[in-house]
Amino acid sequence: MTTSTAHAAGDDACDLRKIYKPRFPFNTVKCIGRTLFRSQQASDYACLLDLDPEVISWRCMTRPVLNDSTARKPRHHFVDFLVETEQEALLVEVWRGKPDIITWLPGVAARRGYRYQAIAMCDVDPIRLQNARDLVRYADREATLGDRIRILAGLDEMGSLSLAECLSAVREGTAMGSVASMILRGLIEVDLDEKLLGPDTIVRRARS
Template structure:
């Protein structure tokens, strides 16, 4: 998103798209969530399942460039407190990346523009979108205890084997909620999530 001078002394803002993009739920966002495009929505899904990411904000304060004020898609804070301005991969025709990096560095931020391959290669995006749709679910205490106890006893279980632990919560919703909540983990890169996908407990 950019601010540009319209020649009349005013500042014009290109608005972010108001239509919702799938999936609707988010996990690590703060503030208003208005995605500029489906591409930026896809990047947010990857941020939500990245264990190195603590939080992200849509459309942060603009960067001051030589000829315009430029609004990045995200301001991302990692678990160590490092903040990075990010753009989705559909903004390749935007300002020069070196200029954006320098402008970000001037206010003690980093800058990253995602590329298409980083977003769409492999299975991570599809799996993250499947999980994030359940971000607003909460697994019942009894179901959570039953599954964690079974994983303690067996080490790993398949997704199909885990489903029988859920008696109070919808099984897939409960399993996804526990993955997103950091109680259990699966490999998001190996294949699409299926009945044979291995589930492991995360031990803090």
């Protein structure tokens, strides 16, 4: 497999301003710092990070990981994200196809307190990805207190509601923006894998 320019080019051979670009999503919930992505695949995976309940925060990595060897010019490699979860810290690299094996990278990451994780976007569920992209579009929205109370009270009474019923409960803000904000912030949950979000999608209180 041929690596991309971002993988193979050294500091003298690549212009990071051309590699790392602002791409959708421009607004996120869990990102620390600027959203700068070196590929469409990385920006897509960022949407999944925002919807992953185990992810506490993530940030874009725009500097290479250096092999801590004694060589005059130690090898280096670009990854995409530093991800903090409830259990561990990860250096995540996103690949369009099957990942190359970078033999020295997992060991260097471990010595720095991280676990290296290679993600093949060809293996990602396209339904989950589309649902995540649709929801992250509303990352800059926020549900009002009144709308949150109405939706949560309805869920407490009924156990679950359809997405259409949740939208109809919104009185103060924009309907989809308010409900999507509650999903992104972990107040309510929907099944992102079964099918594309629609009016009959079941909404429940998020499990604590």
